Amino acid sequence: MIIVFTGRRPSGRDGVFPDTAVDWLEERLKLLIAGLRPRLAVGSAAAGTDLLAAGAALRAGIPVELLVTEDPEEFVSASVADKGPRWEERFRTLTAQTKAAVIPVPGARADDDGFRVVNRAILSHARDSMRDPVQKAVAPEELVVVAVTEGPRAGEDHTESLARSAEALGHLVLRLDPSQVQPEAPTAFVAMPYGVKADSTRDLKRFEADQSWHRVVVPALLDSGYRPIRTDLEAGLKSIDARMLHSINTADLFVADLATLNPNVLWELGVRHAWRPHATLLMAPNWVTPPFDLGHSTIQRYERGMKKVSDRQAVTAIRKLKAALSATQRGDDSPVWAVFPALEPVQLPPDADVELFSRLTRYSEEINLAAALRDSGRLLDLADQVRADGLPDSNCRDQLEQIGLALVKLGSFDDGRRLLEPLTAADVSFGRIRMQQGYALTLIHRDGTPEERLKYLKDAERRLLLLDGHHPGSSETWGLLGSAAKRAFELAFRLEEKNASSHLNRAIEAYRRGMEADPGDYYPGINALALVRVRGQHFDGGQDDVALAESLLPVVRFAVERRPVGPNDTWEHATLAELALHQHLLDKGMAPVPPVEALRHYTFAAHSADGAELASIRRQLEFLMAVGDPPEVLAPLLAAIPTPAEGNAL
Structure with missing residues (x-):
């Protein structure tokens, strides 16, 4: 995906893009671009929208190509410095970054004709x-235009001209209102599953719910002028309480994603309909x-994969x-009102602490944005601010x-561990399942001497067994134990x-228990399968393990290919x-x-793996080679998997 950005320049204290609206526009651009994850962002570098959008892309690690007039310094004087020194400072800082390329357009002067050419x-x-x-050999690439505009204006309008040209060519255009400030934005309360879930509607296959949030829901809501608020991001709303009910009741829009038929989502939807x-x-x-x-x-239907929303699927769903x-x-649209049209909307008593609720919601939004930007x-x-906030x-x-869980998901295991450690210690009843699993994952990844690492791994196993005692039958818990x-x-080997x-x-034993707990989780x-074969061929398992490995092959293949x-x-x-590798190695x-x-x-x-995924794939092949599998078979496979640094350049 390529994103093109265009939009209004600052208008000072008043006008269509006042100073008071800059922060909210910048946050929306960060959330939008980080969620869509394009491979490239293209635009100009004028004060206002251009620099905010380019900065948002660079914060998300996305290369930016900035087209300017033939003489870049003339461009700065005419389109950047005229709006004040802070905008020129932004330009200088931004264009000094390695992923930002300034591209002069030949023959374009810093005047109306030149800006039209650019x-x-x-x-x-x-x-x-x-x-x-x-x-x-892939599907045609998608191009999405992000236009910051209040609508067409009199005279020549470069922003609307670019947006209309893109629409005429069949490209998706997302529009953001430059004058909107956050407190005045209508709220959209989104009820949906989050994280990775076992989807009962698809034979318990693993469903990555956050892809729908980042690549479909947020772009569509921002385009429509809403401030998206997600239920799982409402810190403190782990159970039904007055603040959650007020959000369901008072939101300008309620969106329910029925993916996985999550019972919490269905309950919240029923309350809203009533x-x-x-x-x-x-x-x-x-x-x-x-149901x-x-x-x-x-119900608005959309296409996506279980793990990812492709660029084409994202664009189609957003439309x-x-x-x-x-x-x-x-x-x-409520079926309750269809049956009882004379009902009156429910008005709840005022929330006891609106100010606290507002602070919690704001923290959750900022945490979500930082996680989307992968900004550990x-x-x-934010953790320091939360501790000091009283x-x-x-x-x-x-x-x-x-x-802490956001840090763990980003692979910042040490930081996540330090944050979660006192929280898990206080959770003596092991009621916070995701938190306990996340903390155990940090112990599994904790560095140290071999002896120290064995101790950390033993602690992880102990905690996970206690967690299974309180909440048995989780394939996630057993997978972590494995x-x-x-x-x-x-390490011991x-x-x-x-x-x-x-x-x-x-x-x-742990991995086999995980298979039993969730047959759809391969x-x-x-x-x-891998460890049973290794034990049978290189340790003391013998033919019984070889036979067991052969019997597991079709079971795992079915879980993947159904x-x-x-x-x-x-x-x-x-x-x-x-x-295919195990089948080959089992062939005498x-x-x-x-x-x-x-x-x-x-x-x-x-081709599609990120750095962490590449490292994990390589680690498995290196493990198999270390325990005795033939290098002449594994080395060419390892050569086909780039190192994480190489993979990031794909």
């Missing part, structure tokens, strides 16, 4: 930068069959949602937990300890590659060469 060149340059679908006749919008992935009671409600949002205020430094700053203890803990025991085995096999046995399955595997499904391709007459099917799937996996 404006036309921006869209043309972005279209020329789109990947060739024939050469790249209290408000309109301004409720339902959406769902196209495979979801809604009978919603059979006559309008549909934009059209639906424009109609939400027209007519009643900002998350740590919040009630429960609210403070909830916010810190949210920050990971901890597997790493302990790797390297140290040539006598008890290495005991760690291997525990890892196999992660524990592929690890159980739904179509798309070109960007990284872990599905990596798992299929490893299945195998040739000492890598199987073609494994090489093909590893190549697909590497």
Whole structure:
């Protein structure tokens, strides 16, 4: 995906883009661009929208190409410095970054004619930068225009001209109002699953819910002028209380994503339908069959994969949602009101602490933005602010937990561990399942001497077993237990300890328990298969383990292949590659060469993997080689997987 940005310049204290609106526009641009994750952002570099959008892209690690007039210094004088020194300072700081390229347009002077030429060149340059679908063997690349505009204005309007040209060419255009300030923005309360969930509507396959939030819901809501607030980001709302009910009741718009048929989402939707006749919008992935009671409600269907929303799927879904949002205020949409049209909307008593609720909501929004930007430094700053804010203890803990889990998800394991450690110690009843699992993950990844790491891994296993005692049957918990025991085995094997096999046995048992807990989760399955084969061929398992590994092959393959595997499904391709490898190594007459099917799937996996995923795929192959699998088979497969640094350049 390529993003083109264009929009208004600052208007001072008044006008269409006043100084009071700068911060909210910058936050919206950061949230929008970080969520869409384009590979390139293209625009100009004038004061106002251009510099804010370019800065938002760079904060998200996205390269920026800035088209300016033939003489860049003339451009700065005419389009940047005229709005004040702070804008010129922004320009200088931004263009000094390695991922920011300033591209002068030949023949364009710093006057109206020249700016018109630059404006036309921006869209043309972005279209020329789109990947060739024939050469790249992928679907045509998407181009999205972000236009910061209040609407057409009299005279020549470069922003609207670029936006209209893009629409005429079939590109999606998202518009943001430059005059809007955050406190006055209408709120959209979004009820949806979050994180990775086992989807009961798809045979318990793992569903990455956050992709819908970042790549579909947020762009559509921002385009429609809403301030998106997500239920799971409302710190302190872990249970039903007055603040949650007030949000459901008073939100200008209520959006419910029926993905996974999450019971909390359905409960919140029922409350909204009982209290408000309109301004409720339902959406769902196209495979979801809604409950009978919603059979006559309008549901906006959208396409996506289980793990990812592709660029094409994102653009298509945003278009549909934009059209639906424009109609939400027209007519009643509640089935309750359809049956009882004489009802009156419920008015709740005033919230006891509106100011506290506002602070908590604002913290949650900032945490979400920092997580979307992958900004661990900002998350740590927010943790310091939360501690110093004088919040009630429960609210403070909830916010810190949210920050800690965000750090863990970003791979900042040490920072996440330090934040979560006192919180998990206080959770003596192990009631916070995600927090306990996240903290255990930080222990699994904690560095130290081999002896120290074995101690940390033992602590992780102990905690996870206690967690399973309180909340049995979680494939996530058993998968983490397997990971901890597997790493302990790797360390003990390297140290040539006598008890290495005991760690291997525990890892196999944990992964097999994970398979039983969630047959649709192929992660524990592929690890159980790998370790059983390793034990059978290189340790003391013998033919019984070899036979067990052979029996697990079709079971794990079925878990992966029962739904179509798309070109960007990284872990599905990596798992299929490893299945082909294990099948090859189980063949007594195998040739000492890598199987073609494994090489093909590893190549697909590497194409869409991020740095952490590349590192994990390589780690598994290196582990198999270390315990005795033939290098002549594994080395060519490793060569097909770039190192994380190389992968980031893909």
